[in-house]
Amino acid sequence: MKVSNKQRNIFIGMLFLLTFVAVLRKPTIYFPDSTGYLNMMINRTPGYPIFLKLITSIFGSNFDVALRFIQTAIGCFSVYIFIRKIRQVRLLNNFYTSCFSVVLLLPFLVGVRIGNSILSEALSYALYIIVIGYYLAFFISKNKKELYYALPILGILLITRYQFIYLIPVAFLMIFWINLKEKQWKTYRIAMVLLFCLPIATSLVDRTYHKVVHNRFISTPWTGMNIITAAFYVSDVEDEAIFEDAQEKEFFQNTYKGLVEKNLNIHHLEARKNADKTMVYIQEFANITMGPIFKNGNAVLAQSLSEDEKYIALEKMTKRMSKPLILDNFSEWTKLYIGNLIYGFGGIKQMVLYLFILLCSFVGIIKYNTKTYKILLLLSVLLIGNLLIVSIGMHAIIRFTFYNDWVLFLTIFILLNSLNKKLYES
Missing domain, CATH: 1.20.1270 (Substrate Binding Domain Of Dnak; Chain:A; Domain 2)
Structure with missing residues (x-):
């Protein structure tokens, strides 16, 4: 089917308008995690809490409507950038470009419904789409400016959701492949230096944010909790012997006991008849993390500590304990x-x-x-x-x-x- 440039633009414009209408007609969705972002809690990376703080400061009581509008506007802009990059490298014709625009906007309309949600996904999806648009253009055109444009957006993305750290090695792989064919290593020296420095820069921004807001020059303390959840799920009672520190031993004992009582340990799923071990973990992840692990972790810490200090202490303890616990149950952990x-x-x-x-x-x-x-x-x-x-x-x-x-x-x-x-x- 042949579609002219004008028809494509009209269609995409109508899609954007329908997306705005669909998002603004629905209420803002608050999740358990939303409070952490709104209150700028120490266990949240800075990108999205700062974004919410700006909207709250500017729009006040109209926060909900403004948030939905701004998140949708940023999302539509990201789709526009992505589509423009696809057209720039002649990847799709007008018909398939129009079809693909619908696909990119689906998260605003169904499923996660990111335009209505107070979750970092609302911002990180848009940032991710923009970065990938520039990545595609760079890989095809070999124009290093495309990569330069992507880097500041990637930096904001990393302080919003650090799971996208893998985009840095992906960029290095693209540069490696281009230079393998073109033999122009010197041309990309600055880009490689910037890529190498990006994690350091984002870590510094993260720490500075916590220093300003929480008076603690630290990285966001939640990584250890995420990593140790799977380790605790596959652990067995003998793992107590791994830990020599009295605090860590008490934490393991109490947490393991709590997981067993709630049938949230891989070796004690008898009450869940014919339960798939992986599915139990996926369905109960939040209950495992915020239940026995978080509660017992807090319980063994000095009660004189503030809430922020407890998050920091818990981060250090869970990071120390994760590696030996995973290694001692490596087979089950790998299967999971x-x-x-x-x-x-x-x-x-x-x-x-x-x-x-x-x-x-x-x-x-x-x-x-x-x-x-x-x-x-x-x-x-x-x-x-x-x-x-x-x-x-x-x-x-x-x-x-x-x-x-x-x-x-x-x-x-x-x-x-x-x-x-x-x-x-x-």
């Missing part, structure tokens, strides 16, 4: 990780499909180095990279994986677009 990863893909069939696309595009880029193979490889790496990171410390639910739900659609549209070109040319 793989099961969580497969769930994130959407099932074993979907995982095989994405791995097949990855393999085919890898072989294709080596043999032919065409635009299509380069983009398909990049898309596969982006999706798989996110899942590999998320599955380590969290449950791979849609809230953390939806960022790449559009990848399969774009893959299909690219292949159909290539097929249409061949048919037209023949």
